[in-house]
Amino acid sequence: MTELLQGMLLASMWLSIGAMLLAALRPLLRRLGGAPLVYRSWWLLPLVLLATLLPLPGVPLDEATPVHALGAALRAPVLPADAVLWPTLLVALWAAGALLAGTLQWRGQRRFERGMGALHRRSDGNWQASADPGLPALVGLWSPRVVVGPDFDLRFSAAERALILQHECQHRRHGDHWANAALALLRCLFWFHPLLPWASRRFLRDQELACDARTVDPHPASRRLYANALLKAQLVHPVAPMACHWRSQPMLKERIAMMKEHKRSALPRVTGQVLVVGLCMGLGAVAWASQAGSGGSPAISAEPFQFAQEDAAKAGLERPVTIDKMPPPSYPTSAFENNQSGEVVLRVEVDAQGRVSDVRVLSATNPGVFDAASIAAARQWTYRPAMKDGKAVAAAVRIPVNFAMTETVTGQ
Incomplete structure (x- = not known):
């Protein structure tokens, strides 16, 4: 709406x-x-x-x-x-x-059209009405016809x-x-x-x-x-x-x-x-x-360390999962056109080799709007595995990803 x-x-x-x-x-x-x-x-x-x-x-x-x-x-x-x-x-x-x-x-x-009454074909290929609701006129859309009034020949030379x-x-x-x-x-x-x-x-x-x-x-x-x-x-x-x-x-x-x-x-x-x-x-x-001018400029941010230490402590890890490179996701076109902002919290599971094994959405302020873009970006990020007892182990980390328009951020 x-x-x-x-x-x-x-x-x-x-x-x-x-x-x-x-x-x-x-x-x-x-x-x-x-x-x-x-x-x-x-x-x-x-x-x-x-x-x-x-x-x-x-x-x-x-x-x-x-x-x-x-x-x-x-x-x-x-x-x-x-x-x-x-x-x-x-x-x-x-x-x-x-x-x-x-x-x-x-x-x-x-x-x-009803006021024209019955129409008769003229010798010149046009049409003559039996009544005059406001003629001559070009009448019709798909097959337009020139219709003249009943006194057309008498009134004009x-x-x-x-x-x-x-x-x-x-x-x-x-x-x-x-x-x-x-x-x-x-x-x-x-x-x-x-x-x-x-x-x-x-x-x-x-x-x-x-x-x-x-x-x-x-x-x-x-x-x-x-x-x-x-x-x-x-x-x-x-x-x-x-x-x-x-x-x-x-x-x-x-x-x-x-x-x-x-x-x-x-x-x-x-x-x-x-x-x-x-x-x-x-x-x-x-x-x-x-x-484009009505909605401001898009901005994307992430907080990879917000829950890292908390998740590592719960799992008994010496070092949490870390991220080396984080290419940002693309701002969804529909969200940009509608000036929408939102936050997606991801749960990314990383194996002992630093590869992503699974990405899930834990929460989203606008469900379905930014989910796909966030998941696609998380699968492209470069991770370092968590450490436990001096060895690399599989672990999970929660990462919030924020999508915002600049004017929306300024107003908050």
């Missing part, structure tokens, strides 16, 4: 950073590459979120690093019962919110119809319906995020502006005709979450104003593309690396 909450918190933080950065850079990107470049810059958010999910490389420690003996044992803190309950309640609240957000979006999409259909085909060609589905998923997962509603509205507006630019840029003479077609169709119906609508009343002025912009030259567009790519790669790399 705690891992999920930490992951959501980290992803939410980077979602906020990415959204604010896009808001700040939007005017510059608009000047360099126009609406299409601004729309492509939204790739920053999913890339940053995916970067926080990529696993960090393992953190094996260098075998040449000495194992330092510490006098005080490092033990994982014991959490109170309510501290264990709170993560469960928060995860349950998040899951309930995500389910509710998903249900509302699904109902909105279904309401829109032939040239206007061609531009509108070309606009919807641009949505389909560039996969905007998949982008809307991804947005719907983000709105379910991050329903609690205060910046996501603004980012969703701005993303959909930039999507329409980019599609407008891709439609009219190859035909500059059709800009006025395109603007007239926009004025004829005002969307007053609720929009569907995953449909690409032609009509969009809240941004009508912005879409018509974009018709007056001229196509950018090659140099500013290339500069803008490089800026967007560099921004995505740079912020994604920082987000990926931030997973």
Whole structure:
């Protein structure tokens, strides 16, 4: 539960950073590459979120690093019962919110699709609905279809119809319906995020502006005709979450104003593309690396002499088992990612030749987390056998091995 909450918190933080950065850079990107470049810059958010999910490389420690003996044992803190309950309640609240957000979006999409009524295939290969809940639009995910309203042929001229259909085909060609589905998923997962509603509205507006630019840029003479077609169709119906609508009343002025912009030259567009790519790669790399910064640095220590004399006295030995070389174990990747610390007490049996005959775990503060790494390291250590009556004999020794993150040690 705690891992999920930490992951959501980290992803939410980077979602906020990415959204604010896009808001700040939007005017510059608009000047360099126009609406299409601004729309492509939204790739920053999913890339940053995916970067926080990529696993960090393992953190094996260098075998040449000495194992330092510490006098005080490092033990994982014991959490109170309510501290264990709170993560469960928060995860349950998040899951309930995500389910509710998903249900509302699904109902909105279904309401829109049912509102179209029966669909009929047109001679141009598109589809015509018997009712108009907010058409024309690109509807569907796996097999998207361009659907127009029942009065499409009467309301628009032939040239206007061609531009509108070309606009919807641009949505389909560039996969905007998949982008809307991804947005719907983000709105379910991050329903609690205060910046996501603004980012969703701005993303959909930039999507329409980019599609407008891709439609009219190859035909500059059709800009006025395109603007007239926009004025004829005002969307007053609720929009569907995953449909690409032609009509969009809240941004009508912005879409018509974009018709007056001229196509950018090659140099500013290339500069803008490089800026967007560099921004995505740079912020994604920082987000990926931030997973390591949240947990501190790993440190491993052992106390080979803590119980040596006590064990030797119980067995009547003249000299206890000693250790010459102790290459440290590797810090388990899962424990490092979750910022876990713990202590494992081993019982190592050494024969008269100084070879390890058996290694067992006597106790562990986090059972199963550090056991395997500790046992594997103990089998590689170099031992000197115990002495009794002047002869080497088989004996056992207890060795505590401590795994800690530096920030955890500082806080104790």
